[in-house]
Amino acid sequence: MGTLLDVRSLTTHFVTSAGVVRAVDGVTWDVNAGETVALVGESGCGKSVSALSIMRLVQGPAGRIVDGTMVFKGRDLLKLSEEEMRRVRGREIAMIFQEPMTSLNPVLTIGRQLTEGLEIHLGMTAAAARTRAAELLAMVGIPDPARRLAQYPHQFSGGMRQRMMIAMALACDPGLILADEPTTALDVTIQAQILELMKDLSRRLGVAMLIITHNLGVVARYADRVNVMYAGRIIERGTARDIYTNPRHPYTLGLLASVPRLDEPRRERLAPIEGQPPDLMRLPPGCAFAPRCGYRVERCLVEVPPLSSIGDGGHVAACWEADRVGGRGRRASAESPATPGAGGSRIIRT
């Protein structure tokens, strides 16, 4: 399968009175046709801004894509006119957001919100769009679609609204769907329903998906490849198997170790990552994770590590000490052999 979206050196900055926020700081990743790729990281790591950059929806004038290319089906999205970009949004690349209630129009019926895109992008007649809208609702498992089309978003439950968002995203048969925390606002039993639905539809329709999430558990089952982000950069990438069973960046390792897991015996004590993520306006000169890292050596403080290959597959990690990290069985520990400064201390560095 060929590359559908190829993002290179994407750099998105926000210029504020206090300084420049390097929200996305030169990231390179791609999505193949029909593939599900995950962008994983904690708040402020740049995962949502990455998605907004793809859609060219970064809020100006503060926010600006300052560098990079984003080639989608052979065209660089950054070179398109606003008019051309409008035809890409919703038609070729669709988006699903975390909070469906705020991304649906409360004063329009479900039917109208579905048919609008069909009429504008595909030039369908009102009647044809209506028939297609009912089919879409049925496809995402909303019972009694004819009646549901006449209802308003507030008459739908959270899970039903997210199904409706998926129907809207699929409406124009896009090649790629960007799903930004699609299940974070949902209860765990509903979350499972929505994820299964998304996986099933992406397989059946051959649509590629970029899932953005902070929850490592969510993507283990659904992503083919995973990109882990920290402080605006990708620090590790690999197949889901690489990332979960052989993490080689101390941050990935730390994230995996810090969550309690139901499939493992209960541990007496959790292993948090000490400290806080860095201020994106004052990134340290070397590796952004170095101040919290137990594997830190001198070099980490002065030189930013590039993404380098681990083995021969596509597994890469941005760590000078990747050879020392992980590789200790399925569940590695975040504790390091030598722990300079980190670990044990309860004092928060500010």
Added chain:
Amino acid sequence: MNAETAPLLEVRNVVKHFTVGGGMFGGPRGIVRAVDGVSFALHRGETLGLVGESGCGKTTTGRCILQLERATSGSVMFEGRDLTTLDETELRPVRRKIQVIFQDPYSSLNPRMTVGQIIGEPLGVHGLVPDAGRRRARVRDLLSRVGLLPQHAHRYPHEMSGGQRQRVGIARALAMEPSLIICDEPVSALDVSIQAQIINLLEDLQAEYRLTYLFIAHDLAVVRHISDRVAVMYLGKIVELADRKALYDDPLHPYTKALLAAVPIPDPELEARRERVVLGGEVPSPLNPPSGCVFHPRCPIAIDRCRSVIPDLREIRPGHWAACLLA
């Protein structure tokens, strides 16, 4: 029963109904059965986890214990007194003994007060440390106990990160020398790397001060980590209550089983092998709960009788309670 073995808190058949509609804007009158007959006991030094999905009544149960909501019926026995019979003046000293830690530390800290004032003011109000100088020393001491620095006393909440704010919320609760702390989703707004810091802190403080926690959360893995016993709520009722190990290793209620099966596990190989039992349907409205067992419309093993018979919470094995006819 002597003072050592008597429970610190005993919630007996607490019911909280809210009336909706029928007001100025009309609409049909209805009764939301937010909490519908909940009973449990909490012993000194233990942590009881209260889990369930949104709208199951776990937060309202906490508010009924705090007397922030007055229960429609039932009683809340705390240190030998029924809190539901006390008036506001009588409740004041009790409120010091039962503290809360909220989900969102930003909205529960006064943005115009410094951290020092936030922690120090109640010390004066409740007369615990009347002298201003000694109060400042006590605030510094509390800050260091929750992993903050003395100079944080001069900061405002907006100058701190989410994890630091939650530490301030914990210090404020701790300042009151409480015997019970109700933790209502204390880590769910935090990033995972910070969640573990806060959970470890709560455990350290519990060991140090012999605190008792009611830990309300929706994250089943976090609840397993921190709790001694766990109660699972669904639509205003406790459907299962057991020791941590029994509940997670051998759940009896089909809802508990479905919840546990729905939790994603960060391991692709395990996930691929795992059988996916996706619970169909959604939680019904507490305005119009189903007849019989409230879980029966979504239950994979329901039989005819489940539609009409309300199952009692029964002790199926010693200490392991479940509200299911088939358990």
